Amino acid sequence: MDNPFMARAIQLSLDNVLSGQGGPFGAVIVNDGKIIAEGVNRVTIDNDPTAHAEIVVIRKACARLNSFTLKDCEIYTSCEPCPMCLGAIYWAHLSRIHFGNLAADASKVGFDDSFIYQQIARPFSQRKIPMLQMMREEALAAFRSWQKKPNKISY
Secondary structure (H helix, E strand, O other), X not given: OOOHHHHHHHHHHHHHHHHOOOOOOEEEEEEOOEEEEEEEOOHXXXXXXXXXXXXXXXXXXXXXXOOOOOOOEXXXXXXXXXXXXXXXXXXXXXXXXXXXXXXXXXXXXXXXXHHHHHHHHOOHHHOOOOOOOOOHHHHHHHHHHHXXXXXXXXX
């Protein structure tokens, strides 16, 4: 099924590779049938491991709409989102995800997210990067303060 928004995300991913600017990933966010933001993978050009196409486009769309939520928007991305991007998509409350390549396709060309999923399933102390919890009671002070705040903006 041809779709102009997915076609644009795919073209962005190809253009990004051909320009030498970044990895083979592109994404667009659509609101009311119009593209409101476009993004490509900028990890190496920006020296930012979080600059995946989906993160880039979410940041641009939020800035354009002056909102931290994109609940009335859809994302079209050239590849199934990685764990980080999927988390960001959920936090942004996008209404739908459309994707081209599968994570398995990305894995075949060197972008393998399965390691991250495996790490998440392990106990904190058995992860490649060990996680050490400390000062929980002190840290809970901020949560208690948040709970009591009458004018907080929930997200």
